[in-house]
Amino acid sequence: MDTHREVKSVWRQVSSVSGDYRLRSLEHILGEKTTETLYKEHGCVYKTDLRKAYFSPRLSYERLRIAGLTQKGETVLNMFAGVGCYSIAIAKHSEPLKVISVDVNPCAFQYLRENIRLNRVEKTVVPIQGDAKKVTENRLQNVVDRVLMPLPERAYEYLDIALYALKPAGGWIHYYDFEYANKNEDPVEKNKKKVSEKLRGICSEFQVEFGRIVRPIGPRWFQVVLDVHIQK
């Protein structure tokens, strides 16, 4: 706090991220006892509460990468939007028609709404509170060009729902997962094999066009992303 005068509060993470809302426990060390903060990235501002909603600055490059892939006029579905970091970056840096943004955590949803207002993307980002499966089944069949699945713990089980949301002509899925890899294994290739096996049973044609390690998360464990082009 002496060196970085803008720092008002210091907290230590004392648990891993867990539960449906992907939250972590924090222990207060110094300064104000608030976990609400403003974070600026790529010309966007995100208000969040680190105790009540998921947030990671380590996904900064990934958010900009997905925004760069989004084409003008697309309808995008972010199935696990949190406080809106991917959705707002896409709305600000590309020219999508809509970015439908779903999250089940009521607190993250409140910040999502506030961040839409703070970043003036009300015309583009559509917030919906609820379970991505139910919301998609009830309201989003055959309507989107691109689906984001930034819930690596459970994206695999939602793959068929992502396909359901894509337009009849197909589109793109950005699929996130955690993968274990031995020394002689490539986590991206291993994940590609697993996901391809599932996709073979639920769509007529697909290509995994790109994959990368997003970040290492533990000894031999990696967060990976696959960009998959789907023809339904």
Ligand SMILES: C[S@@+](CC[C@H](N)C(=O)[O-])C[C@H]1O[C@@H](n2cnc3c(N)ncnc32)[C@H](O)[C@@H]1O
């Ligand atoms: C790992 S966080 C990612 C949040 C955001 N995309 C980001 O990168 O900051 C996953 C989010 O999915 C939400 N979530 C979990 N299960 C969900 C479900 N079934 N439907 C909708 N959202 C869900 C959690 O509340 C959490 O905000």
